Every structure is written in C-alpha cells, then in structure tokens.
Amino acid sequence: MSRAFLRSAVGLAPLPPRGADLVAFIAWGRRHHILGQLATVWEQESAGKLADVLANARIFAGHDRRMLSYEMNRIARALMGTDIRPVLLKGGAYVAKALTAGEGRRVSDIDILVPEADLKAVEAALLAAGWKPEVSTAGAYDQHYYRDWMHELPPLRHARRRTLIDVHHRLTPRTACLQVDHGAMLSAARPAGDGSLQVFGPMDRFIHSAVHIFADGTFDTPARSLIELYYLFADLDDADQVSLRDRAREVGALWPVDHALWAVATLFGSRRAAALRGKNRLSRLRALPVRLAVAGKLREGAWARLADVLLYPRSHWLRMPVGMLVKHLLQKSRRMISPKSAVAGLPGRE
Amino acid sequence: MPAGPNSDTWRWRANARHYRTHVLGDVTYVYCHLSGETHMLNLVSMAMLDLLVQRPYSLAELADAFPACLDVPVAECPPAVVARLFGELDDVGLVERVSGA
Amino acid sequence: MSGSWNGSVGPEAMKRLADHAVRDVAAALARGHLVLHLGPFALALRTDNAAARDFLVSMYANCPVSLDQDTMADFSLHVRPPNLLRRFVRRQVMPDPGFYFPSVPLPPRMGPLALEMGMNMAVALQCFRFAIYHAAVVADETGAIVISANSGGGKSTLAAALMQENFRLLSDEFAIMQPGEPLLLPYPRPVSLKNASVDIVRAFAGNDAMSGVLHGTPKGTIGYRRARKSDIAAMHRPARGRLLLFPTFMEGAKAEVKPVEAGDAVMRFIAGSPNYHVLGEAAYTSLMAFADSIRAYDITYGNTADSVALVRELWTQGGAA
Numbered sequence: 001m002s003r004a005f006l007r008s009a010v011g012l013a014p015l016p017p018r019g020a021d022l023v024a025f026i027a028w029g030r031r032h033h034i035l036g037q038l039a040t041v042w043e044q045e046s047a048g049k050l051a052d053v054l055a056n057a058r059i060f061a062g063h064d065r066r067m068l069s070y071e072m073n074r075i076a077r078a079l080m081g082t083d084i085r086p087v088l089l090k091g092g093a094y095v096a097k098a099l100t101a102g103e104g105r106r107v108s109d110i111d112i113l114v115p116e117a118d119l120k121a122v123e124a125a126l127l128a129a130g131w132k133p134e135v136s137t138a139g140a141y142d143q144h145y146y147r148d149w150m151h152e153l154p155p156l157r158h159a160r161r162r163t164l165i166d167v168h169h170r171l172t173p174r175t176a177c178l179q180v181d182h183g184a185m186l187s188a189a190r191p192a193g194d195g196s197l198q199v200f201g202p203m204d205r206f207i208h209s210a211v212h213i214f215a216d217g218t219f220d221t222p223a224r225s226l227i228e229l230y231y232l233f234a235d236l237d238d239a240d241q242v243s244l245r246d247r248a249r250e251v252g253a254l255w256p257v258d259h260a261l262w263a264v265a266t267l268f269g270s271r272r273a274a275a276l277r278g279k280n281r282l283s284r285l286r287a288l289p290v291r292l293a294v295a296g297k298l299r300e301g302a303w304a305r306l307a308d309v310l311l312y313p314r315s316h317w318l319r320m321p322v323g324m325l326v327k328h329l330l331q332k333s334r335r336m337i338s339p340k341s342a343v344a345g346l347p348g349r350e
Numbered sequence: 351m352p353a354g355p356n357s358d359t360w361r362w363r364a365n366a367r368h369y370r371t372h373v374l375g376d377v378t379y380v381y382c383h384l385s386g387e388t389h390m391l392n393l394v395s396m397a398m399l400d401l402l403v404q405r406p407y408s409l410a411e412l413a414d415a416f417p418a419c420l421d422v423p424v425a426e427c428p429p430a431v432v433a434r435l436f437g438e439l440d441d442v443g444l445v446e447r448v449s450g451a
Numbered sequence: 452m453s454g455s456w457n458g459s460v461g462p463e464a465m466k467r468l469a470d471h472a473v474r475d476v477a478a479a480l481a482r483g484h485l486v487l488h489l490g491p492f493a494l495a496l497r498t499d500n501a502a503a504r505d506f507l508v509s510m511y512a513n514c515p516v517s518l519d520q521d522t523m524a525d526f527s528l529h530v531r532p533p534n535l536l537r538r539f540v541r542r543q544v545m546p547d548p549g550f551y552f553p554s555v556p557l558p559p560r561m562g563p564l565a566l567e568m569g570m571n572m573a574v575a576l577q578c579f580r581f582a583i584y585h586a587a588v589v590a591d592e593t594g595a596i597v598i599s600a601n602s603g604g605g606k607s608t609l610a611a612a613l614m615q616e617n618f619r620l621l622s623d624e625f626a627i628m629q630p631g632e633p634l635l636l637p638y639p640r641p642v643s644l645k646n647a648s649v650d651i652v653r654a655f656a657g658n659d660a661m662s663g664v665l666h667g668t669p670k671g672t673i674g675y676r677r678a679r680k681s682d683i684a685a686m687h688r689p690a691r692g693r694l695l696l697f698p699t700f701m702e703g704a705k706a707e708v709k710p711v712e713a714g715d716a717v718m719r720f721i722a723g724s725p726n727y728h729v730l731g732e733a734a735y736t737s738l739m740a741f742a743d744s745i746r747a748y749d750i751t752y753g754n755t756a757d758s759v760a761l762v763r764e765l766w767t768q769g770g771a772a
Contacts, residue, residue, distance in 0.1 A: 019520075020520045020521050023522070026523060027527075030549070049522075059733075063730075066731060
C-alpha cells in the first residue's frame, strides 16, 4: 500500500481513484508531513475538498519557504564583512536553488556548514545578531554533548524571530563510525544567490541527503526522506549519475549512497538508479536489515515499531562507539527520571 | 540587538519593490515580501525608509541628511537616534547593503 | 482532468444530521466517519463519548453531515480517553486533533466541552486558507459587526444578545477572513457561554435555544446557545466588516464608547490571530482593506441591555454615513 502511495506522491502513479482510498492517501500524507509536496504535484488537477486540503498545505509550506529564504538573508547579514561563506544544507539549499526537492517541503529549522576553523567566529557573529542558545539544550551536559561529540553547535534560536539554526562543522558526528570527507565537499561547494552563501553541487547534495537519512538518525520521517532522495536523484544529469558512486567513494559515503540508490530503484522503480547500484552481493546482504527496517517504517503500525527496534540502537551505534554510548544513555536515563526535565528527549533532532 | 556589523564605508538603501505600504492614520503598515512580516512604522521611521529609497546612504551620511529631511535641528535628532532608527529597519530586513560599496 | 478527484459530494445534496438515524450517527462517530460540513470547513469527528455524541446530535441537528468513509475532510478530531487505562478506570476524555497540544483531561460528562475545544483548536491551528482572528462575528444585510475577544469582555454574551436583535451568527469564536478580500466567512457553531452569562442568555433566548449546563469545568460553568436554522442556512454567505468592537464588561459600569485609531485597532486585532504570519501577503491585503472599511471602538458596559443599546446606536450612525 505505502509503495503505491509513495509513487502517487511524486506523480509517478495517479491518485487512488476510490473515495476511501483517496481519503486514506491524504491521511497518510498528513501523518508523514508531506501534504505540501502532494500539493505541488496534484493541486492543479484537484477540485472540491481535495483542492481545499492541498491549498491549505501549499500555503503552510509557503510560509516555511519564506522563513528559510529570510533566514538565509539574515545569516548573510550577520556575517557581513567576514569572508565566511557558509554552505546551506538540506532544505535551505533546495530553496536557494529552487529545486523540486524543496517545493512544498515542511521545515522547522535551517542548517549550515562552515569550516571548523570558522566555527567560533560564526557562533560569535550569530550571538551578536540576536541568536541565543536554545533553552532545551543550554545545560552543561548538552553543551558538552554537542561540542565534544557531535558535528554541529548546540542549536541557536533567534530571540525575536524564534527561528532555529544548526551550525555544522562536519556532516557526521566526530564520534561516528562513518567519517565523511566534509573538507572535500566544502571545497567543491559553489556560490548561491549573491555569493554570500554557498550550496553543494547536485552530486554532493544527493550524497549528503543519503548520509543524513541512512547514517545519522532513526529515520523518523521516512516518506519525506524518500521523496527528497527521489527528487534529488532526478536532478542529476547523465554525467552526474555516472560519476555518483565514484564521488561517494571519494568522500567516504558509498554505503549510504548505495542504500539511497536501492530506495530510489526499488520504491520508485527507477531503472537508472537500479543500473548504478553496486554489484557486490555480500554488501547487499549486509544492507538487508536496514532495508527491511525502511520498508517496515513505511508500512507504519506494528511494522514501524519493529523497525524502530532495529533502527534506534543503530542510530546511536552510528553516532558513537559503544563505551561512549553507554555513558550517554545513562546520562539520558537519569534525565528522563528526574521530573524537572521529564520532556527531555534525545538532542539529535534533524 | 543589531542585525549584524556595520561600517561607515558601507552604504545602504531601501528597495520599494521589496515591500508594500498602507497608511492608517499616523502609522504605516509595511508588508515585507522577503520576511513575510508586517511592520507598523511611525511617521519618523517611514520618513527614513522613504529617504533610503531615493539613494544609498552610509550611516554617517544618514546622520547628516535625516534631520534635514525631517526639518529639525541635529540636536533633536542626534546620530545615536538615527543609528537606532536605522538599526530597527535593518533588523527587520527593510534595508540592504549596496553591493560593491 | 479538473474535477476528477474532488473527494466530496456537494454539501447542498447532503442530509442534515437530524435526518439520519441516531444509531447510524453513533456508528459513524465511533469509526471517525462522521464529517460535519459547516461554512468553509469539513470536519471529521470520532468519539464514543456519549455526552459529546448527544450534544452533537442536539446542537448540530441542522448541519449537513455525511456518514460514509469516502468523504474528504479539512481536519479531523478524535474525542477520546487520554490513554487505555482512562477508558476504564476513573474515566477521562480529551480532544485529540492529530497533533500535540497541551490539554487537560476532563471527566466523561464534559465530553461536549472537549468536543467544542477540539473543534476550535482544529481550525485555529491548522487552517491556512483563511486568516483567522479571535473574535465573534454577527451580521445583517448591510454588513458585519466583529467583536474582538478581550479577556472577560463578554464577546459571546454580546454576540448572543445581538442574535436576539435579528443579526445572524457567523461565528462565536473566529473572524474568518477571505485572503485578499475583507470578506468574513460564517462558521456558525454554538455560542459558548460562561457562568452568569448562561442564565442571562437563557432569559432572553429561551430554554429551547440552550444546551445542558456543565458545572465545575476548568472554565467554570459552561452552557451553549445554539446556532439557529437560519444561521446554518446562510453559512455560505460571507459578510463585509463594518464595525470592530473591543468590549470590556465591568459590573455596574456606565456605558461608554471610545473610538480607536485604525492603526491601533489593526495591531490589537493581529495579536489575536494564530495564523496571520503564515498567510503572509494575502492576510495583509485583506486586513488592510478591512481596516479601511471599518470603524473601531472600545466599548465599556455594565449590563447586556446597555451593550445592545450602545451597539445599536453605533450601527445606525454607520448606516447614515
């Protein structure tokens, strides 16, 4: 059922024709926070209540898009006079480059990447321009968790606009087993807009998305992530597609990219992605648990809970070695128990 | 809180195509396309925005020109006040730095 | 291909709630297939709380509803126990609009309150097609009176009193503004009354117009004045705002009127909007046109008769202009 929904979501298949299925499809889109993307594909061909629902989602996503554009403008303003040119990651880059992957996409924050050497200067510039450490992660333990182990500064929130920014200095945590060569990707970045900000090229965008989705998290928004991969893959020209795995090998991100190609090939039926996939049977076998889990997450319900069991320890294992992980989880369990911070979850948001 | 650093060699302007205005009595409601925010400007702030539409100014040039524009002596509208009013426009993204200046 | 996928039957062809067998209504409600079509919104409801169901059947009797699983809705609301335990032991009920928001679990007899709160929440936090402002709206053929929600200002009591003066009810809770145009859309749900207001409104509207009374809720005593058949019949007819009121009720106070500058009124009005910033330019355009078409007043009064007389006078003045 969900695979059919995914294909309808990107316009590869028509909308479910029967009323109850159409209602279920929209409910699925709502649960997965992709109604805005559905609107991009289907609003023009809809009427009645369906058109209302999609228009509503389009307007909401339009707000997120405006927020992202303006935050980019404000970041450039805060860094004016320095020669730091942050790379916009994920949604910010998709909006800056007007990519299909960015249309109708819901976002809650903006992510940028800067060289580690510039980190202090960037943080100081943002603090001087009205950003403040986010309250929920301002504690000593969280600050230490981010600064010593993670790949980003603790999140900052702008005092007036209430928007959130994640400043990354690498693409995977310091402690993770996968170490992507972010230096190589940073130096291949290209200017966006007036040149005060940068974006990755199409290949590196796909690679980073694959890393983020398959090597850095619990795969919480499966439909949204997979749709993003589908569109980013569609944006690669022939030469990019041919070079993709070489580039992924070069920056040390081959296995996440192979997962991503598997997803685009299998879930969206892309022959081009299928043709590019690695031929090594052993590595395909090793990838099986993750792929089963992805399929489970998509099916929701009991399958999704089973997938969480597979993915949750993995997300931590991906981020830190076992000894460190135990220490981290102990710290977390203490916080969960103490009533004062009962709502504290994992700091690892998207 | 300033939106970022400033320098006397930097020149700023407002681009009237980037916002819409609607006058309601003594105040002007300004919709900024870039931020999607609506701002309520009083007569003085609106006068500064209008001045910055005409040509680019550095902060120092603005401190000279703005009291004259309001037709008041500099003592009544000293550079610190001009800087604060400018800072408010800067903070909400209604002014932009002229490139190469 | 336009019209191929619209996911709904026209509300005109739809039966009223009262035309369905209560058993069918209960079954659809239990499965979440009851869709209420009111003004610009279709709301899918689900509950097995008996008090909420009885309230719905009585207070929404004249509303078009569909009971099939093929009908698309803008929002869905589940009035349910907070967890499995509370389904059986010391039972509780709360509104669940499908996203997290803080809400106090209530005893089952307060199901109607959970339903009404949930329906407000669903619209206030998920509607982006229209700009929403926290206000009551009533209208006659010449235009609408918008009564902004001041805490303790008596917005709902005043709206109920103006219904008695032959104004139609657009909404007790939201001014729903068309994007780009200053038109206000009806969403005629029951008027929510608190404490002393319940009996005040009962005295002039009559017992048949009222719901049962809920005592001891977190908001005090709560009762509802139903939207009339004529209000429901006009639910697709928008109205243009002419008067914007900021009411203050003070026991025993002398009736008083003070004009409010348009610029000031707009700022206060925006402060009561949960979604103005989301709509961006479309909300700005309609709000500015609204500001140009209304006169705004602070009104203070000590009893309902004074407030009605005062509004009548302001309304006639405007008509002469």
